[in-house]
Amino acid sequence: xxxxRNVHKAFGxxxxxxxxxxxxxxxxxxxxxxxxxxxxxxxxxxxxxxVTPDSGSITLDGQDVTTHERDAFLARFGxxxxxxxLFDSMSVWENVAFRLLRGRLKRPKAEAREIAIEKxxxxxxxxxxxDLFPAELSGGMQKRxxxxxxxxxxxxxxxxxxxxxxxxxxMSGVINELIREIVTEMGATAMTITHDMTSVRSIADKVAMxxxxxxxxxxxxxxxxxxxxxxxQQFIHGRADGPIPSVR
Amino acid sequence: MTNALSGFLAGLGxxxxxxxxxxxxxxxxxxxxxxxxxxxPFYWREFGQAVMQxxxxxxxxxxxxxIFTGGALALQIYxxxxxxxxxxxxxxxxxxxxxxELGPVLGGLMVAARVASSIAAxxxxxxxxxxxxxxxxxxxxxxKYLVAPRILxxxxxxxxxxxxxxxxxxxxxxxxxxxxxDFNSATYLKNTVDFLQVWDVGSGLVKGAxxxxxxxxMGCWHGMNSGRxxxxxxxxxKAAVVAASVLILAANYLLTEVFFSA
Numbered sequence: 001x002x003x004x005r006n007v008h009k010a011f012g013x014x015x016x017x018x019x020x021x022x023x024x025x026x027x028x029x030x031x032x033x034x035x036x037x038x039x040x041x042x043x044x045x046x047x048x049x050x051v052t053p054d055s056g057s058i059t060l061d062g063q064d065v066t067t068h069e070r071d072a073f074l075a076r077f078g079x080x081x082x083x084x085x086l087f088d089s090m091s092v093w094e095n096v097a098f099r100l101l102r103g104r105l106k107r108p109k110a111e112a113r114e115i116a117i118e119k120x121x122x123x124x125x126x127x128x129x130x131d132l133f134p135a136e137l138s139g140g141m142q143k144r145x146x147x148x149x150x151x152x153x154x155x156x157x158x159x160x161x162x163x164x165x166x167x168x169x170x171m172s173g174v175i176n177e178l179i180r181e182i183v184t185e186m187g188a189t190a191m192t193i194t195h196d197m198t199s200v201r202s203i204a205d206k207v208a209m210x211x212x213x214x215x216x217x218x219x220x221x222x223x224x225x226x227x228x229x230x231x232x233q234q235f236i237h238g239r240a241d242g243p244i245p246s247v248r
Numbered sequence: 249m250t251n252a253l254s255g256f257l258a259g260l261g262x263x264x265x266x267x268x269x270x271x272x273x274x275x276x277x278x279x280x281x282x283x284x285x286x287x288x289p290f291y292w293r294e295f296g297q298a299v300m301q302x303x304x305x306x307x308x309x310x311x312x313x314x315i316f317t318g319g320a321l322a323l324q325i326y327x328x329x330x331x332x333x334x335x336x337x338x339x340x341x342x343x344x345x346x347x348x349e350l351g352p353v354l355g356g357l358m359v360a361a362r363v364a365s366s367i368a369a370x371x372x373x374x375x376x377x378x379x380x381x382x383x384x385x386x387x388x389x390x391x392k393y394l395v396a397p398r399i400l401x402x403x404x405x406x407x408x409x410x411x412x413x414x415x416x417x418x419x420x421x422x423x424x425x426x427x428x429x430d431f432n433s434a435t436y437l438k439n440t441v442d443f444l445q446v447w448d449v450g451s452g453l454v455k456g457a458x459x460x461x462x463x464x465x466m467g468c469w470h471g472m473n474s475g476r477x478x479x480x481x482x483x484x485x486k487a488a489v490v491a492a493s494v495l496i497l498a499a500n501y502l503l504t505e506v507f508f509s510a
Contacts, residue, residue, distance in 0.1 A: 050381050074387040085382035087374075098386050103289065149386075 001026050002047060002157070002189065007056035009042055016042045017053065018213030024206075029183050029190040031200050033235060034210035035244060040193040041082075043210065044159055047191070048077060060157075071104060078155035078188075082162045084146035086134035092145050093130035096120060099153045119148040123178055140171035147175070151182055158183065160192040164199050176202040197236055200224075209235065211244065277472075278465055284389070284396035295397040302363050302398070302464070303405030307412065309362060310355045314413040317350050318342060318420025326429050338429065339439040342421035347448045348508075351414040353500050356459030359406060360492035364467040367398055368488035371471025372481035380472070395472070399464040406460030407453040414452060451507045458503060459496045466492035 002024040009017040016039040024030045032040050045051040047058055049065055058065045065073065086095050096116035099105050117127045123144040134142055143163065150158055163179060164172035176199050183190045183203075192203050200207060201221060208218040209232050217229050224232060234242030321342050329335045371394055374380050383390045418440060425431040466488045474484035 045381070048385055050384055071387050074385060077385060079382070079385045081378045081382055083377055085378040087379055087382070098388075102291070103387050 001061055002191070003057075003059045004043070004047070005057045005059075007043070007046060007058060008054045009039070009046060009051065010054060015213055017046070019056070020210070020213070020215055022208055022215050022218070024189060024191055026189055027187055029180075029192070029203055029205040030208060031192045031194060031204035031206070032208050032210055033195060033197075033200060035195065035235070038210045039213055040210055041161060044161060044191060044193055048074070048079065048159070075099075075104065075153065076156045077159065078150035078153065078157070079159040080143070080146045080150045080161065080163055082165055084134070084139075084142040086142055086145055086149070088134050090133075091130065092120070092125075092132050092134065092137070093117065095134065095145060096148045096152050098149060105153055115152065116148070119152050120145070122151070122182070123148045124174070140167050140175070143167065143171075143175055144178070147178060147182070151186065154186065155188060157189045157191070158186075160190065160194075160203075162194055162196075163192065164194065164196045169198075172196065172198060173202075179203050195235075197238075200236075274465070274469055277469055280391055281395045281399050281465070281468070284392040285400050287392075289392070291393050291397055294393060295401055298398045298401035299405055301366070302359070302402045302460075303409060306359050306362055306405075306409055309358050310409045310413045311416050313354050313358050314346070314351065314417035315420035315423075317354055318346055318417035318422075319424040321345055321350070321417075322421040322424040322429065326425075335429075338421065338425055338431065339436045340443040342425075343418055343440045343444050344448055346417035346421070347414050347444060347452045349452075349500075349504075351417055352410045352452045352455035352459060353496065355410045355413045355456065356406065356463065356496045356500075357493055359402075359409065359460070360463045360466075360496060361489055363402065364463045364470075364488040364492040365485050367464060367467025368471040368474070368485045369481055371395075371468060372474030372484040375472060375474050376476060376481055390472070395468040398468055399461060402460035402464035403457050404460070406463070407456040410452055410456035411449070414449065447507075451503075454507075455500060455503050458499055462495045462499060463492045466495065 002022075004020050004022045007017050007020040008015075020039075020043055022030075022043075032043065034040050042051055046053050047060075047065065049070070052066075060068070060073070060076075086092075087098070090098075093113055093116040094101065096119050097112040100107055100112035100115060101109065113130070117130055120127070120129060125141065125144055125148070129137070129141070129145075134145065137145065147163075160179060163175050167175065179190070179192070180203055182188075190203070192199065194200060194203075204221050206218060206220055207224045209216045211231055217224075217227065217232050219227065224236060227233070230243050233239075234244050240246045322338050325338045325341045326335050329337055329341075371380075374394070380390050380394075383393060422431075422433070422436050422440070425436050426433045470484040470488035470491070474480045
């Protein structure tokens with residue numbers, strides 16, 4: 001279980017998080033929605049320790065994430081970055097098997113490659129892709145490789161940062177479906193940031209809306225559709241008029 | 249009046265404080281990087297690649313720089329020496345000039361241009377495209393994986409480059425001496441070898457190691473602290489080369505003062 005309590009973070013005068021409270025239960029797929037620049041990425045990076053909050057606590061299974069032994073802690077996570085963030089100096093399979101080629105999960109090269117190819121297959125890419133370099137792949141394929149890398153070491157918790165941004169609607173659908181399937185079959189806890197409502201509907205068990213640096217609303221997808229909260233309503237229907245200013 | 253005065257003083261003080269803070273941050277960064285060099289895990293593959301990139305592929309540019317410098321030096325010393333009948337010192341001065349000063353300094357500057365820029369651009373791009381964050385989430389410390397191998401590789405390979413540069417530079421002087429200035433080949437070489445002392449060469453190699461450290465440190469620091477987007481990476485690259493070059497020249501003066509002042 002991941003718990004954020006009263007998390008604050010500012011960059012200079014710009015207060016990004018203003019007391020975020022959020023609980024993600026084990027095995028749950030939580031989707032965070034909110035406009036651009038509302039601190040979704042900062043929140044996600046705070047949980048991973050890539051950003052250090054100014055105050056508040058973030059715990060994983062009751063233990064503070066900052067006091068965890070770093071390696072052991074991060075070994076439980078997988079993350080798909082917005083731009084896939086593949087290492088362009090390495091081939092596709094070396095990217096996928098990155099964790100399996102070094103550190104505490106290190107195993108023989110042949111075995112790591114085999115696992116990588118299996119993970120690539122899982123995300124719908126054939127073995128011929130394994131020896132290509134990231135720059136030779138389309139955006140959709142890069143996302144899939146990023147997804148394969150995120151799941152390569154069978155993490156308990158997977159983070160997805162805007163998984164469908166920049167993809168065409170069909171590829172978005174494919175990625176959404178993959179995420180849902182993988183999260184279900186691995187029994188993983190998932191946290192996804194998106195402003196793509198199709199993603200929300202296909203991935204989410206629960207939805208949280210971030211606005212003004214706080215979690216403004218949480219509930220299931222059905223509750224989201226039924227809620228009278230004007231912020232949520234404006235966001236999910238993509239209206240220019242409403243409490244959320246359109247010029248930010 | 250007091251307001252204007254305190255405003256003026258604050259305006260003076262702020263950049264000074266910022267500069268001191270910057271020095272502090274770079275020092276901590278360097279200390280951290282050096283710490284990672286000595287603590288496992290070691291990324292040998294990354295170290296090997298860095299040695300190739302920084303050392304091996306810099307050989308042509310360092311060699312070219314050295315041979316032309318050695319040649320020009322021989323001509324200048326001949327012309328200068330000619331004014332008081334001291335043309336014969338060409339081999340000795342070329343040797344000492346290359347080994348003590350020009351080999352390490354010009355080698356360092358050429359490597360700064362080639363390597364500090366490429367390290368800063370590469371790491372900066374990795375930062376901008378979230379590859380550095382990705383490394384961290386994959387349980388790999390970027391300081392250990394990216395910075396430490398490059399700093400170690402540069403510190404170890406630059407002395408070798410300097411040694412090669414010294415030899416080629418002296419050879420450039422010899423070539424010009426023999427073909428253009430009517431020196432006897434064997435005498436030129438003998439004068440060079442007899443004159444040079446171990447510390448002439450050794451001090452240059454120590455300088456080389458220091459310059460290598462500076463080059464990689466500046467490349468890594470500016471890359472890791474790169475701003476966003478193409479502009480951020482461009483600025484980081486430029487800053488890395490400028491900072492590395494200036495620091496090399498400053499360090500060269502300091503080291504020369506330490507090694508050779510009476």
